[in-house]
Amino acid sequence: MSTGSRGPLRLGTRKSLMATTQSQGVADALSRLTGHAVELVGVTTQGDVSKALLAQIGGTGVFVNALRDRVLSGEVDFAVHSLKDLPTSETPGIALAATPARDDARDALCGPAKLADLPRGARIGTGSPRRVAQLRALRPDLEIVPIRGNADTRLRKVTDGELDAVVLAHAGLRRIGRLDAVSEVFDPDQMLPAPGQGSLALECRADRDDLRALLGTIDDAPTRRAVTAERTVLAVLEAGCSAPVGTYAAEVDERLHLTAAVAAYDGSRQVRLSASGHPDAAEQLGRDLANRLLAQGADQLMGERE
Numbered sequence: 001m002s003t004g005s006r007g008p009l010r011l012g013t014r015k016s017l018m019a020t021t022q023s024q025g026v027a028d029a030l031s032r033l034t035g036h037a038v039e040l041v042g043v044t045t046q047g048d049v050s051k052a053l054l055a056q057i058g059g060t061g062v063f064v065n066a067l068r069d070r071v072l073s074g075e076v077d078f079a080v081h082s083l084k085d086l087p088t089s090e091t092p093g094i095a096l097a098a099t100p101a102r103d104d105a106r107d108a109l110c111g112p113a114k115l116a117d118l119p120r121g122a123r124i125g126t127g128s129p130r131r132v133a134q135l136r137a138l139r140p141d142l143e144i145v146p147i148r149g150n151a152d153t154r155l156r157k158v159t160d161g162e163l164d165a166v167v168l169a170h171a172g173l174r175r176i177g178r179l180d181a182v183s184e185v186f187d188p189d190q191m192l193p194a195p196g197q198g199s200l201a202l203e204c205r206a207d208r209d210d211l212r213a214l215l216g217t218i219d220d221a222p223t224r225r226a227v228t229a230e231r232t233v234l235a236v237l238e239a240g241c242s243a244p245v246g247t248y249a250a251e252v253d254e255r256l257h258l259t260a261a262v263a264a265y266d267g268s269r270q271v272r273l274s275a276s277g278h279p280d281a282a283e284q285l286g287r288d289l290a291n292r293l294l295a296q297g298a299d300q301l302m303g304e305r306e
């Protein structure tokens with residue numbers, strides 16, 4: 001490359017099993033397509049060190065920011081994130097260089113039975129207001145238990161008997177080799193995933209044009225259009241990854257279909273709308289649908305906490 005970098009490209013990643021698996025997959029795909037060697041550089045963040053701190057400083061932003069700092073300083077050439085963990089606002093100096101082909105976007109129930117077959121009052125673990133609201137709408141009798149931690153820790157609470165089931169992203173379970181724990185994969189009609197769920201994001205410095213082009217070789221255009229529509233909904237609603245907002249977009253017969261829902265935290269009500277449009281107008285599709293959601297009271301629903 002003309003940037004003076006010799007030797008392998010340095011890929012910054014979190015060190016969890018899920019993160020290193022998805023990063024290794026990106027490294028392998030890039031090497032195959034471009035002939036460049038790619039080396040993983042594990043980055044420990046404040047969020048990995050202290051769970052208490054993570055709660056205090058607020059969610060996944062801390063993971064994302066630590067990786068972005070390494071990209072900006074040039075310590076690594078690029079970073080791989082789960083797209084759903086990225087805030088929708090743009091970051092000065094950072095470019096979204098590629099969104100590889102999306103993995104399964106759906107949520108999965110991990111437990112002894114399908115949701116409909118769990119006993120009355122079963123204890124389900126999830127920390128996501130989006131999942132809480134949709135679970136409550138499907139099964140108002142369930143006891144929902146807030147939990148944190150990585151996917152393995154959450155699954156252990158089921159095997160330990162502390163919980164009857166947990167809800168996790170199918171994509172993450174696949175990456176850590178734990179699809180064996182899945183008892184039901186939710187159709188988006190039942191549970192809309194988080195915007196960008198199942199997709200990855202490759203970020204590099206905005207001023208490295210050659211690197212952007214190289215990373216762009218693993219960009220998947222239909223994925224980018226779908227996640228653009230989904231994330232635009234989130235951006236227009238001014239909501240983050242912890243809001244009760246679900247979306248799902250996909251191309252069918254050269255049309256981009258988008259569904260989005262905003263739920264009350266208690267699951268008692270939700271506004272859910274769909275639209276479709278030309279795939280090249282993904283952002284417009286997302287913006288229009290978000291504005292229709294707002295016109296139907298979405299901001300009021302999101303503002304109601306338990």
Ligand SMILES: NCc1[nH]cc(CCC(=O)O)c1CC(=O)O
Nearest residue numbers: 082084168169171172197198199
């Ligand atoms: N917020 C944590 C997180 N970020 C990405 C994934 C899963 C993989 C993905 O959606 O790409 C998960 C775990 C989960 O929601 O179960």
